[in-house]
Amino acid sequence: MKLHRFYVSDIELVADLVIDDKKYTHQWTKVLRFRVGREVSLFNNQGLEYKYKITMIDKFGVRLQRLQQIDSVVTNREVYLCFSLLKKDKNDWVLQKATELGVSHFMPLLCERTEKTGFDEERARKIVIEAAEQCGRIDIPTIHEQISPEKVIEKLDGTAELLIAEQGSPNSTFKFSAQTQSVAILIGPEGGWTDQEKHLFHENELKHLALSEFTLRAETAAITAAAVIAGV
Numbered sequence: 001m002k003l004h005r006f007y008v009s010d011i012e013l014v015a016d017l018v019i020d021d022k023k024y025t026h027q028w029t030k031v032l033r034f035r036v037g038r039e040v041s042l043f044n045n046q047g048l049e050y051k052y053k054i055t056m057i058d059k060f061g062v063r064l065q066r067l068q069q070i071d072s073v074v075t076n077r078e079v080y081l082c083f084s085l086l087k088k089d090k091n092d093w094v095l096q097k098a099t100e101l102g103v104s105h106f107m108p109l110l111c112e113r114t115e116k117t118g119f120d121e122e123r124a125r126k127i128v129i130e131a132a133e134q135c136g137r138i139d140i141p142t143i144h145e146q147i148s149p150e151k152v153i154e155k156l157d158g159t160a161e162l163l164i165a166e167q168g169s170p171n172s173t174f175k176f177s178a179q180t181q182s183v184a185i186l187i188g189p190e191g192g193w194t195d196q197e198k199h200l201f202h203e204n205e206l207k208h209l210a211l212s213e214f215t216l217r218a219e220t221a222a223i224t225a226a227a228v229i230a231g232v
Contacts, residue, residue: 005041005133020061043138072138075102080184082107083222085116090219097223099131102230107144113191160184163209164201185225190218
């Protein structure tokens, strides 16, 4: 039987645990129809994950008994995915798949040619939590506010290796090493970077991340970059 994983935020994962938050109890008892004896995996933002068994379900909540600690998957590099906001549900797709690939931070970009300006941070957080639960990650990516490319550079300069994804970039191509622990990749909109934005990148000596010889859609470029960076 599949072991369902649930992120329980700040809940302390004690040996004898009672959960009365309806956010969890309704899903478990009404949607998934868990019964006494069912085993689940719980993880929190303290980097801990345990297997629990449901021992009681009543009107006050769900009681669980801790069984054993689980060896969880952790990311080996801090990755900032700075991507221009996309239309319709493409943002959701990028959030989900990049979480599965190990991205640590999502920074939605407001570029000069960005076609969509609204960003629902709460919805984005729900998407990355669900993706983390399903893929086996124990850490939850951070969702940042919308930001301009210029502000990204100001904020992350000296913190992460700043890279730009652009076909035919005149900048030098970045080479990964074992010491590369934090990387930020900037992905432009469908219409591409403007000359002013390219000048900004050149001034700040951002290096180029080669993704493909073909022209990629913005969402494809974002996922490809996440796979390349997190997987090296």
